[in-house]
Amino acid sequence: MGFIDTARGILGEAHVLTGPDASGYGRDFMGKYVAAPLCVLRPGSTAEVSTLLAAANDSRTPIVPISGNTGLSGGTYAEGAAMLSLARMNQIRDIREDARIAIVEAGVVLSVLHEAVQAKGLNFPLTFGARGSAMIGGALSTNAGGSNVLRYGNARALCLGLEVVLASGEVVDLMSELHKDNSGYDLRDLMIGAEGTLGVITAAVLKLVPLPRAYATAMVAVPALGDALGLLNRLQEATGGMVEAFEFMPGSYIDAHLAHFPDARPPFDARHDINLMIEIGATAPRDTTPGPDGRVPLASHLEAVLEEELAAGRVLDAVIAQNQAQRAEMWARREATAEVSLARAPQINNDIAVPLDKVETFLERMRQILPTVDPGADDTCVAHLGDGNIHYIVYPSSDEAALQDRLMERVEDVVAELGGSFSAEHGIGLTKLPSMRRRKNAAALRAMQAIKAALDPNGIMNPGKTLP
Amino acid sequence: MGFIDTARGILGEAHVLTGPDASGYGRDFMGKYVAAPLCVLRPGSTAEVSTLLAAANDSRTPIVPISGNTGLSGGTYAEGAAMLSLARMNQIRDIREDARIAIVEAGVVLSVLHEAVQAKGLNFPLTFGARGSAMIGGALSTNAGGSNVLRYGNARALCLGLEVVLASGEVVDLMSELHKDNSGYDLRDLMIGAEGTLGVITAAVLKLVPLPRAYATAMVAVPALGDALGLLNRLQEATGGMVEAFEFMPGSYIDAHLAHFPDARPPFDARHDINLMIEIGATAPRDTTPGPDGRVPLASHLEAVLEEELAAGRVLDAVIAQNQAQRAEMWARREATAEVSLARAPQINNDIAVPLDKVETFLERMRQILPTVDPGADDTCVAHLGDGNIHYIVYPSSDEAALQDRLMERVEDVVAELGGSFSAEHGIGLTKLPSMRRRKNAAALRAMQAIKAALDPNGIMNPGKTLP
Numbered sequence: 015m016g017f018i019d020t021a022r023g024i025l026g027e028a029h030v031l032t033g034p035d036a037s038g039y040g041r042d043f044m045g046k047y048v049a050a051p052l053c054v055l056r057p058g059s060t061a062e063v064s065t066l067l068a069a070a071n072d073s074r075t076p077i078v079p080i081s082g083n084t085g086l087s088g089g090t091y092a093e094g095a096a097m098l099s100l101a102r103m104n105q106i107r108d109i110r111e112d113a114r115i116a117i118v119e120a121g122v123v124l125s126v127l128h129e130a131v132q133a134k135g136l137n138f139p140l141t142f143g144a145r146g147s148a149m150i151g152g153a154l155s156t157n158a159g160g161s162n163v164l165r166y167g168n169a170r171a172l173c174l175g176l177e178v179v180l181a182s183g184e185v186v187d188l189m190s191e192l193h194k195d196n197s198g199y200d201l202r203d204l205m206i207g208a209e210g211t212l213g214v215i216t217a218a219v220l221k222l223v224p225l226p227r228a229y230a231t232a233m234v235a236v237p238a239l240g241d242a243l244g245l246l247n248r249l250q251e252a253t254g255g256m257v258e259a260f261e262f263m264p265g266s267y268i269d270a271h272l273a274h275f276p277d278a279r280p281p282f283d284a285r286h287d288i289n290l291m292i293e294i295g296a297t298a299p300r301d302t303t304p305g306p307d308g309r310v311p312l313a314s315h316l317e318a319v320l321e322e323e324l325a326a327g328r329v330l331d332a333v334i335a336q337n338q339a340q341r342a343e344m345w346a347r348r349e350a351t352a353e354v355s356l357a358r359a360p361q362i363n364n365d366i367a368v369p370l371d372k373v374e375t376f377l378e379r380m381r382q383i384l385p386t387v388d389p390g391a392d393d394t395c396v397a398h399l400g401d402g403n404i405h406y407i408v409y410p411s412s413d414e415a416a417l418q419d420r421l422m423e424r425v426e427d428v429v430a431e432l433g434g435s436f437s438a439e440h441g442i443g444l445t446k447l448p449s450m451r452r453r454k455n456a457a458a459l460r461a462m463q464a465i466k467a468a469l470d471p472n473g474i475m476n477p478g479k480t481l482p
Numbered sequence: 483m484g485f486i487d488t489a490r491g492i493l494g495e496a497h498v499l500t501g502p503d504a505s506g507y508g509r510d511f512m513g514k515y516v517a518a519p520l521c522v523l524r525p526g527s528t529a530e531v532s533t534l535l536a537a538a539n540d541s542r543t544p545i546v547p548i549s550g551n552t553g554l555s556g557g558t559y560a561e562g563a564a565m566l567s568l569a570r571m572n573q574i575r576d577i578r579e580d581a582r583i584a585i586v587e588a589g590v591v592l593s594v595l596h597e598a599v600q601a602k603g604l605n606f607p608l609t610f611g612a613r614g615s616a617m618i619g620g621a622l623s624t625n626a627g628g629s630n631v632l633r634y635g636n637a638r639a640l641c642l643g644l645e646v647v648l649a650s651g652e653v654v655d656l657m658s659e660l661h662k663d664n665s666g667y668d669l670r671d672l673m674i675g676a677e678g679t680l681g682v683i684t685a686a687v688l689k690l691v692p693l694p695r696a697y698a699t700a701m702v703a704v705p706a707l708g709d710a711l712g713l714l715n716r717l718q719e720a721t722g723g724m725v726e727a728f729e730f731m732p733g734s735y736i737d738a739h740l741a742h743f744p745d746a747r748p749p750f751d752a753r754h755d756i757n758l759m760i761e762i763g764a765t766a767p768r769d770t771t772p773g774p775d776g777r778v779p780l781a782s783h784l785e786a787v788l789e790e791e792l793a794a795g796r797v798l799d800a801v802i803a804q805n806q807a808q809r810a811e812m813w814a815r816r817e818a819t820a821e822v823s824l825a826r827a828p829q830i831n832n833d834i835a836v837p838l839d840k841v842e843t844f845l846e847r848m849r850q851i852l853p854t855v856d857p858g859a860d861d862t863c864v865a866h867l868g869d870g871n872i873h874y875i876v877y878p879s880s881d882e883a884a885l886q887d888r889l890m891e892r893v894e895d896v897v898a899e900l901g902g903s904f905s906a907e908h909g910i911g912l913t914k915l916p917s918m919r920r921r922k923n924a925a926a927l928r929a930m931q932a933i934k935a936a937l938d939p940n941g942i943m944n945p946g947k948t949l950p
Contacts, residue, residue, distance in 0.1 A: 112711055113838045157664050168662060171639070184925035191837040193869040194636060194906040196625050196675055197914075197922055198948060199930045203638075203671035207664050224719050243580055251692050254722060254766040298722040300783070315768070369659040370581045401661040438662040446665075454665055457652040461937060462667045468936035469929060480666060 017075040017096065018053050024065050029056040029102070039097050043084050043144075044356070047444065049093035051078070058102045060177060060185060060216045067214065067474075068183030070096060076477045077181075079210040081121060081149035085156060086365070087443030089209045089479055098214060100151045106130055107217075114222040115174060115191050120151025120215050127220075136222040139166035139258075143349045151215045157207035159439030161259045161348070164400035165295075166223060168439065169206065175219030176202045180212070181470040191219050204465070209441050210476040212469050226258070226295030228302035230316040231341040235286035235331040236323075239374035239399075242290055245323055246400055249294070252319050256301075256312075259293040260400035261348050262373075267394050271347055274354045278347065282331045290399065291348050292316070293341075351396045351405065360413040364406040364425050368434035373402060379428045384408070387424055388417060403438040419448075426453055442480045451482035485543040485564065486521050492533050497524040497570070507565050511552050511612075512824070515912065517561035519546070526570045528645060528653060528684045535682065535942075536651030538564060544945045545649075547678040549589060549617035553624060554833070555911030557677045557947055566682060568619045574598055575685075582690040583642060583659050588619025588683050595688075604690040607634035607726075611817045619683045625675035627907030629727045629816070632868035633763075634691060636907065637674065643687030644670045648680070649938040659687050672933070677909050678944040680937050694726070694763030696770035698784040699809040703754035703799040704791075707842035707867075710758055713791055714868055717762070720787050724769075724780075727761040728868035729816050730841075735862050739815055742822045746815065750799045758867065759816050760784070761809075819864045819873065828881035832874040832893050836902035841870055847896045852876070855892050856885060871906040887916075894921055910948045919950040 015023075021030045031039075031054040040049040052075070057063045070077050078092035081100045090097070104121035111134050118127060124145040127138050140153060142160030152158075154176070159168045166172065175190035178201070188202050205212055236242050239262070246260050263271075265287045272278055281289055294316055296302050301312045313334060323329035335341040355361065368376050377395070384391050390411025397404040408421050426436050426449055436449040450459070462481055466473075483491075489498045499507075499522040508517040520543070525531045538545050546560035549568045558565070572589035579602050586595060592613040595606050608621060610628030620626075622644070627636045634640065643658040646669070656670050673680055704710050707730070714728050731739075733755045740746055749757055762784055764770050769780040781802060791797035803809040823829065836844050845863070852859050858879025865872040876889050894904050894917055904917040918927070930949055934941075 110837075110839065112715065114715075115837075157668075159662050163662065170668070180925065180929065184928070186925045186929060187923045188926060189901075190903065191901055192835040192903050192906070193838070194627050194631065194835045194866075194871045195903040196907055196909050197903050197905045198675075198910060198918060198926065199680070199933060200625075200638070200668075200671045200675055201926055201929055203668045204933075207668055212667070224723075247580065247582075251765045252767065254724060254764055254769065255692075256722060296722055297719045298783075299720065301722065315766075367660040367662045369578075369583075370661070371578065398662075403662045433657075433659055435658065435660050435663040435665050437665045438660070439664055441664050442666060450666060455655045457648065457654045458656060458666070458669055460652070461648065461654060461669055464936035465667060465672075465933055468932035 017070065017073045020069045021053065021055055021066060021096070024062060024069065025055060025057060029058070031056070036097070039080060039099065040092060042088060042090060044086065047088045047091045049091050051092040051097045052094050054097045054099055056099050056102050060179065063098070063179045063214055063216055064183045064185050066098065067179050067181055070474050071181050071183065071472055074472055074474060077474050078476050079151070079155070079214045081152035082123065082144070082147040084144035084148040085152065085443060086440040087445040089156065089441055089443035089476070091444055100149060100216070103216060109134060111136065113191065116220045116222055117217070118150050118220060119217050120149060122150045124148045124150065124153060131222055132225055135225050137225040138172065138220055139223055140169055140172055143352055150218055154206050154215050154218060155208065155210050156441040157439070159398065159401070159403065161261065161398060163398060164260055165255070165258045170203060172221045173202065173206060173218055174221055176205055176215060177217040178205045178213040178215055181472065181475050186213070189217065189219055207441070209443060209480045211466060211480045212475060224297040227297055228310040228312050229293055229295050229341065230313040231293045231335040231344055232316060232320065233281040233333045233344055234290040234292055234320065234329055235282055236288045236290065236329055239288060239377070241328045242288065242399055243371055244328065249292070249319055253294055253315055256294045256296055257292065257400065258295045259291065261291040262397040262399040263289045263291065263348065264395060265289065267354070267396055270354050270394060271350060274357055275350070281333065281347070284331065286330060291344050348396070355394070355407050358409055360410055360418070362408040362410065362418055362421055364408070364422070365438050365440040366406055366425070366429050366434055366436055367401065367403045367438035368429060368432045370402045372432045372434065373397060373399060373404060376404065376428055376432055376434070380406070380425065383424055383428065387420055391421065444479060447482055485538065485541045488537045488541070489521065489523055489534060489564070492530060492537065493523060493525060497526070499524070507548060507567065508560060510556060510558060512554065515556045515559045517559050519560040519565045520562050522565045522567055524567050524570050528647065531566070531647045531682055531684055532651045532653050534566065535647050535649055538942050539649050539651065539940055542940055542942060544942050546944050547619070547623065547682045549620035550591065550612070550615040552612035552616045553620065553911060554908040555913040557624065557909055557911035557944070559912055568617060568684070571684060577602060579604065581659065584688045584690055585685070586618050586688060587685050588617060590618045592616045592618065592621060599690055600693055603693050605693040606640065606688055607691055608637055608640055611820055618686055622674050622683050622686060623676065623678050624909040625907070627866065627869070627871065629729065629866060631866060632728055633723070633726045638671060640689045641670065641674060641686055642689055644673055644683060645685040646673045646681040646683055649940065649943050654681070657685065657687055675909070677911060677948045679934060679948045680943060692765040694765055696778040696780050697761055697763050697809065698781040699761045699803040699812055700784060700788065701749040701801045701812055702758045702760055702788065702797055703750055704756045704758060704797055707756055707845070709796045710756065710867055711839055712796065717760070717787055721762055721783055724762045724764055725760065725868065726763045727759065729759040730865040730867040731757045731759065731816065732863060733757070735822070735864055738822050738862060739818060742825055743818070749801065749815070752799065754798060759812050816864070823862070823875050826877055828878055828886070830876040830878065830886055830889055832876070832890070833906050833908040834874055834893070834897050834902055834904055835869065835871045835906035836897060836900045838870045840900045840902070841865060841867060841872060844872065844896055844900055844902070848874070848893065851892055851896065855888055859889065912947060915950055
């Protein structure tokens, strides 16, 4: 009996898709990777995942897990493989307010969880543009980041416990709610960010935080990126670490945004090279109780720091959102990145990280190097500046593969010289495999390969991804 | 040529100790484990560690890493093994203030690092009683916790990058300074908490935080532990997450403390069952600039919350430290735990964690169960209550091993029923091996053993520890 028949025996006919029913799953979010999967499995429980993986392991059938299909690195490319969709495992099992945890299945959509916990005055602060489709399982498997990492950490930092099914079908129960649990090797963090190559994440215990009662959001122009890091540090001290977002958009991105959205307004009267979007969030009544003028004290804290910096010449211009509509406009400008940057082709999208104090150096070096490799090339970026994470986009003069490879290698060279990483928050998948081969510490790669062989000896879990 | 001669060839005579010179290393902090090591190796560089491990691997010589020798679980027991001391690798290589990182070698003593970064207005917030001897390498290998985990996380959360030498001698360079770095499996977190069984940590990149400019510290008595969790959540909201320590001491601990230190003063005029030590720290001038009365606003925030809770009957008594001497007295009471509890024998020290909202349930169940197992037994505890971490100490009526095993098993039963862990922050070492065997998820144990075999095929790294 073939694997598809075995799977039908486990899940029933309705939950094993083949042919045209399966083909939609074979196309990734960006339309960059298109594959013909063997079939799509839609289990409804951890027990079913376990039985399916044991059967796949016996028959050496490759398994590619998929949840919201919003990955940016081709991590769910599944030519000839059985795709395992977590979409039916979408229960929020429990929200415990006093303990500030949510217990969820892997198929819970991020924005669904946001709404459920916000109704209780709490927040699950992992957020990014694709939150309306992205699911917890994929977010953990990618160790997703986004715009609030600065304050709350990435997916890894927000996960207390995990349930994972290994290639053998064994269920590793690490569903700890504990803030301290030193009982052997940290399998949880090993599975987070492993992109489904070591097992399938089926459930998680997530940390919740108090939902800010008020936000202060501003667009700020500064003379140089070095001033931006100083501003971040002063804001963190002045507010006691309340900075939720500290995002950088160069003038070139603002230009492209205005060109793409004819109704959009520029952030300032004058054009600036270094534009920051800053958001501060507070829970404490002393910061969030509106005064006689209707303004919250939080906004005054932000204003006071910005005024000092303006006076010192370290800030050129600043606009604080006066209402929710103005705040939404600031966020919309920032979150339009994918749409704005994808509108122009060909392009090379580098999701890189450098030390916090090296972002300026990176961009300066690229400005010098780019014309030497491709005189017709152009670049732009947006950056989670508070994390040193730059989405650095190069528009080469042609779609010649060799030219694009040369450009990527030069970006990697500069990143490596600065002690950075060629992959910050989008994962390796297929897209970054050449970079892993070229750039990752060789001893680390050998150790990863040894771990992969130990936990998935038949190599059925998301084969060909993450590790060269 | 034997291993000792090989090691002398690598390090020179002076740095390979044997016989009486080595025997001091064979005795652990508590005097519970005493062993005769083969020798003690004192390398001065990562390259020397690498060469030593390669030689040990070739000759199948067991290696037991040791740094400050302050472990509480027998993790450095080294009968017949070569102990590898990190003490000479004690350089603080760099402190980068704007990027808020310190780059250190494994042998840096925790309190030495504290002083170095505090001189620059920053803090490395990992702290516990043994900070004057404990070293970074051991703190990371144990994933140490302590009193500030609530706000800043444990050792794992404070480590950005790591350098590890594997059994083969290969140097895995993960010395990332990055806040986001998704490039393959999370080897850093795998090595943190592995207690030297997967490799030797030789250096680390650590996160620094702004040093609070002011603290508000209080002793608070509440009617029940349930009220304590509510108080913690209200304080976090009122201050915006500034609670640094939230420690619980039962009346029985206060009694024992007073008996042990005749000059000590009780925290309150009346005796209370539920005593909390709470500390809040702030960096923002609006919280830390003294008013006309010389008091900092931070103290008023704490006072305001405590007054509301007093009025509502959820707090029975409260004393806020009025000066540094009173603050020091509160900390001294809390940090005397080891001395106070070790003064009475026999004892069973359980370092356990339960969900935040289950601490009260755990202690109530033990109060019922203890007399049924050993009518003459007595208990006490101190707890990092904000982390659900209880140092639960049982004084059995005799030192009969079978009785002590039964008591430990019953503690573990209750912990397991509540979804807790038998090991919170002290590690497994030798002491908790029976608990690992009995209690850890079997599939997780098998996965750990597979990883151990993959990375240390000859089993030379700290053999017999952590994994049954």
